[in-house]
Amino acid sequence: MTLQQCLLKLDMEEVAEVYARRVQTHRELRRLFEAENIKEFVDLALGISDSTGNYSATEHKVQMGSLILSECQPWDVFELARKLDQVEKKYLPLTIQNEDIRNLKISIGSEMAMMLRPNELWVGNKRTYWASLLVEHGNHQRANEELELYYDREGEMPYEIWSYLYLRVESQLLDLGREAAKVAGKSGIKPGSLCFMWADAVATNLFGTLAFKP
Secondary structure (H helix, E strand, O other), rough: HHHHHHOOOHHHHHHHHHHHHHHHHHHHHHHHHHHHOOHHHHHHHHHOOHHOOOOHOOOOOOOOHHHHHHHOOHHHHHHHHHOOOOOHHHHHHHHHHOOOOOOOOOHHHHHHHHOOOOOOOOOOHHHHHHHHHHHOOOOOOHHHHHHHHOOOOOOOOHHHHHHHOOOOOHHHHHHHHHHHHHHHHHHHOOOOOOOHHHHHHHHHHHHHHHOOOO
8 A cells, every 4th residue: 555545544533642642641751851750750751650651661561661670770761861852863872872771772762752852853663664664665565574674583673773764764754744644634633733743643553553563
């Protein structure tokens, strides 16, 4: 299917609901962050208290947020959040890598960043990489085939590839959000104004029904 055909299959009302929940969580995260309420902020930013805080941390069999905190202190995660709140986008992968928090890598870290700065930074995970390939190729089967090439025999993607891909998908995610906004408008659904949070809601819905699963 082409990109437009894929978008027409979306339940835009559901996409808008996902987006609205994330906006609410974003506002709560900003409040906790600015108040320096470290424990509550970290629990939400890692998806422990509410999965909408970090889908990348909650989509595994093991709750990754709890696993991360079993090997570091909440302050370590909060310090990374401080850096992500100021970082230039081109340095985001390196910032996460240099902080070197076990199990907190590009997917979970970039989602923390997007939830703090949803008009400037985007999520780099399987869903958004696949969606960027869908936009690039205009065909969901080709997106499936190319994404599969990035994974090794154990179904893992090396960090270097995650980081490289993160910096390549910005324009595709913006295009995805714009195209989805047109479809939503024709359905009488108001699209999201926080561009990368809206694109992430679209990508999440698309990936759930059309993507390959390694």
